[in-house]
Every structure is written in structure tokens, then in C-alpha cells.
Amino acid sequence: MSALVYTLIVLSLSAVAGFLGSLTGLGGGVVVVPALALALGVDIKYAIGASLVSVIATSSGAAAAYVREGFSNIRIGMLLEIATTLGAIAGAVLAVHISTHAIAIVFGLVLLQAAYESLSKAEHETGAIVESDSLGTRLRLGSDYPVDGRRQRYGVRNVPAGFGLMFGAGALSGMLGIGSGALKVIAMDRAMKIPFKVSTTTSNFMIGVTAAASAGVYLGRGYIDPRVAMPVMLGVLAGAFLGSKVLVHARVRTLRIVFGVVVLALAIEMIVNGSLGKI
Amino acid sequence: MDDRRLETIIGNLLRAGVLLAAAVVFLGGVLYLAGHHADRIGYRHFTAGGTAIQTVAGIVQSAAHLHSEGLIQFGLLLLIATPVARVALAVVGFALERDRLYAVVSLIVLAILAFSLLHAI
Numbered sequence: 001m002s003a004l005v006y007t008l009i010v011l012s013l014s015a016v017a018g019f020l021g022s023l024t025g026l027g028g029g030v031v032v033v034p035a036l037a038l039a040l041g042v043d044i045k046y047a048i049g050a051s052l053v054s055v056i057a058t059s060s061g062a063a064a065a066y067v068r069e070g071f072s073n074i075r076i077g078m079l080l081e082i083a084t085t086l087g088a089i090a091g092a093v094l095a096v097h098i099s100t101h102a103i104a105i106v107f108g109l110v111l112l113q114a115a116y117e118s119l120s121k122a123e124h125e126t127g128a129i130v131e132s133d134s135l136g137t138r139l140r141l142g143s144d145y146p147v148d149g150r151r152q153r154y155g156v157r158n159v160p161a162g163f164g165l166m167f168g169a170g171a172l173s174g175m176l177g178i179g180s181g182a183l184k185v186i187a188m189d190r191a192m193k194i195p196f197k198v199s200t201t202t203s204n205f206m207i208g209v210t211a212a213a214s215a216g217v218y219l220g221r222g223y224i225d226p227r228v229a230m231p232v233m234l235g236v237l238a239g240a241f242l243g244s245k246v247l248v249h250a251r252v253r254t255l256r257i258v259f260g261v262v263v264l265a266l267a268i269e270m271i272v273n274g275s276l277g278k279i
Numbered sequence: 280m281d282d283r284r285l286e287t288i289i290g291n292l293l294r295a296g297v298l299l300a301a302a303v304v305f306l307g308g309v310l311y312l313a314g315h316h317a318d319r320i321g322y323r324h325f326t327a328g329g330t331a332i333q334t335v336a337g338i339v340q341s342a343a344h345l346h347s348e349g350l351i352q353f354g355l356l357l358l359i360a361t362p363v364a365r366v367a368l369a370v371v372g373f374a375l376e377r378d379r380l381y382a383v384v385s386l387i388v389l390a391i392l393a394f395s396l397l398h399a400i
Contacts, residue, residue, distance in 0.1 A: 001319070001320060001321065002316065002317050002318065002319065002320075003311075003312065003315045003316055003317070003318040003319075003320050004312055004316035004317070006320055007308070007312060040322075041321070041323050042322045042323070043322055043323060043324055043325040045325045046322050046325060053355050053358060053359070056358050056359060056361065056362060057297055057300070057301070057358055059362070060293040060294070060296065060297045060358070060361040060362060060365070061293070061294055061297040061298075063289070063290040063293045063294065063365070064287070064290030064291050064293065064294045065290075066290070067283070067286040067287050067289075067290040068287070068290075070283065072286070074286060074369065075381055075384075078366075078369060078381060078384050078385050078388060079381075079384050081366075081388045082384065082387055082388055082391070085388055085391040085392060085395070086391060088395075089391070089394075089395050139380070140380070208361065208362035208365070209362040209363075209365065209366060209388065209392070211362070212359050212362040212363055212392055212395075212396075213391060213392055213395045214395070215359045215395075215396070216359075216395040216396035216397075216398070217395065219333060219355075219356075219359075220333055220334070221327065221333070222325075222326075222327035222328045222329075222332070222333050224332075224352070224355060225322070225328055225332070226307065226311070226328075226332055226347075226348040226349075226351035226352050226355070227311065227320070227322075227348065227351075228322055229351070229355055230304055230307065230308040230311065230351045231308070233301070233304055233355065233358070234301060234304060234305060234308065237297070237301055
């Protein structure tokens with residue numbers, strides 16, 4: 001394949017991944033890596049390096065929009081980033097030392113979880129607002145967020161459990177070159193009882209910082225190849241930007257189902273190919 | 280200065296950083312395709328790329344000579360720097376708010392990032 005054709009194909013694939021990732025909230029990385037590895041036969045090391053870079057682009061690029069909505073909590077984000085960045089370094093170092101087959105299988109399992117999230121619930125139930133426990137109070141993590149035009153106060157609980165889960169989320173991000181936003185949201189929303197809206201926007205804020213922690217390891221090992229990362233970064237960024245501009249409220253449910261099925265198929269492919277040693 | 284105002288300023292700076300990085304990557308990409316559009320490529324087997332694209336010094340030198348791959352990598356370095364800048368600005372912001380606890384928390388995150396980037400490169 002010539003470099004021109006290759007670049008255009010990767011650019012298109014990445015734009016679609018960024019567009020879908022932005023609309024469904026799952027991020028572009030989960031689709032870019034398997035698409036490159038399965039459809040184009042790109043070595044998974046190049047794929048995760050390029051994906052990691054695109055993850056930083058979408059996280060940093062969307063930060064201003066999230067602040068405007070007034071949901072994200074910078075104290076929670078910053079505190080938990082101690083865990084995600086340490087996890088990301090551990091994950092990136094692990095990725096360098098384990099086989100690509102193992103990485104493909106772990107990736108497939110993460111995709112299975114993403115497919116489940118996408119297919120199981122189109123609407124998220126709002127959990128109960130809680131008071132902060134003693135550690136949450138001492139760390140001043142509670143805040144308020146807009147609900148129907150007024151400020152609703154919320155508390156934060158189970159900080160150590162959330163911290164531990166965040167280390168895991170960081171490790172997966174560093175190992176697979178993805179944002180692992182879904183696991184970050186689970187840690188905040190389910191373990192720490194933080195409102196869902198606050199969890200998702202704070203997660204976006206954390207994704208870029210987490211990814212930057214493993215970017216150094218990837219760069220030093222040559223995983224970030226300019227010829228692969230260039231079309232991936234530009235494509236995902238353009239797709240995510242379009243996704244944020246297009247309002248498709250009515251179709252989001254259908255889209256989630258389509259996306260879920262695609263991700264499920266990719267998950268099975270990754271696990272099968274990883275197990276057979278083809279990736 | 281409250282959290283919200285600080286965050287808005289940081290958010291806008293980050294977006295500007297991403298756009299600048301994307302512009303540099305795009306420029307490098309155009310130069311790359313102008314010179315290499317007919318190259319046969321595949322990337323099926325991983326081979327490390329060498330110091331010109333793997334070390335900060337190598338990348339800066341390569342970009343300064345307007346080598347297409349060095350320019351792309353330089354754009355990607357700018358991109359990697361955006362979240363690092365975000366954390367650095369948070370340190371300053373919390374210090375201005377006289378919030379010692381979170382200034383220290385942000386400083387720890389910044390130290391971890393610095394360790395990762397300097398240690399690996």
C-alpha cells in the first residue's frame with residue numbers, strides 16, 4: 001500500500017472512530033486500536049501509541065466545553081490523578097514487557113465491557129445524593145453542580161476504594177493506549193457516590209493527564225510513530241469535533257446499540273486473534 | 280479568583296494548545312506526503328524509529344531542519360505538553376487561592392508527570 005492511500009484510509013477510520021466515540025461518550029481510542037490492528041494489520045504497538053496521542057487531543061480539546069457546563073470537580077480530579085498517573089506508568093512499562101497477544105486479549109476484555117455498557121443502558125439512573133464521609137470532608141471534595149437551574153450540593157464517600165480503582169484505570173490506559181473513561185466513571189459514580197454528570201466530566205478532565213503520564217514511556221520506546229500517529233490524531237480530533245457539534249438527541253439510543261454491536265464484534269475478533277497468536 | 284474562572288482560562292489555553300499542535304502535525308503531514316506519497320508501507324512489524332523521533336533533543340533538532348517526521352513528532356510533543364501545562368497551571372491557581380492542600384496535591388501529580396517524561400526520554 002502506498003503511503004498516500006494508507007494515510008487517507010487511517011484518517012477516515014480515525015474520523016469515524018472519533019465521531020462515534022464523541023457521540024456515545026466512549027472515546028475514540030477503543031475503536032481506533034482494533035480497527036488499525038484488525039483491518040490494516042498494523043502492529044498493535046504502533047496502534048496503541050497513535051491512539052494514546054489522540055486521547056490527549058480529545059481530552060484537552062474538550063476541556064473548555066466541559067468547564068462551561070459547570071459539572072467537573074477539579075479537586076476530585078487532581079487528587080485521583082495521583083492514582084491514575086502512577087497506574088499509567090505501571091501499565092505502560094507492563095505493555096513494553098508483555099507479549100502483543102496478551103495485550104490483544106486484555107484489549108478484547110475491555111471492549112467486551114464497553115459493549116456491555118453501550119448495549120445495557122441508554123439512560124443512566126441518577127443515584128442518590130450523599131453526604132461526605134469523614135475523609136471526603138477532610139479533603140473538601142464535596143461541591144455543587146447545576147440541576148434544573150439551581151445548585152445541588154453533593155458529598156463524596158469511599159475515597160480509598162475510588163483511589164484503588166483509579167490506579168487500575170490508569171494501568172489499563174497505559175497498557176492499551178485508551179482513555180479508560182468508563183472505568184474512571186465507575187470508580188467515581190459507583191464507588192465514591194459522586195453524581196453521574198460530575199463523574200463523566202471530571203473523567204474527561206483526568207483522561208488527558210493520565211495519558212500524558214504513559215506518553216513519555218511510549219515515545220521513548222518508539223511506539224509513537226509519526227507516520228501512523230499523524231492521520232490518527234488529526235482524524236480522531238476532526239471526528240470528535242464534528243461529534244460535539246452535531247445534535248442527534250433522538251438517535252443516540254439507536255447509535256449506542258449500533259456502536260455496541262460493532263464494539264462487541266471487535267472484542268471477539270481481538271480475543272480470538274490474540275489467542276491464536278495472530279496479533 | 281474562584282475555581283470556575285480559573286478552569287475557564289485553563290480550558291481555553293488547552294484548546295489553543297491542541298489547535299497549535301494539530302496545525303504543526305498537519306504541516307508535517309503535508310510535507311511527509313509531498314515527499315513520500317508513493318512509499319510502500321505496512322507497519323506490520325514493530326521496529327523502533329531511532330533517536331530522531333524518540334528523544335526530545337532528536338525531535339527538536341529534526342523539526343528545526345523542517346524534516347516532515349520531526350515536525351509531526353514536535354506537534355505531538357506540544358500535544359503531550361497540554362495536560363502537563365494544565366496541571367502546572369492548577370498548582371499556580373491553588374497557590375493563588377491559598378489552598379495549600381490542593382497546591383501540594385497538584386504538585387505531586389506534576390512531579391509524577393515530570394518523572395515519567397524525563398525518565399523515559
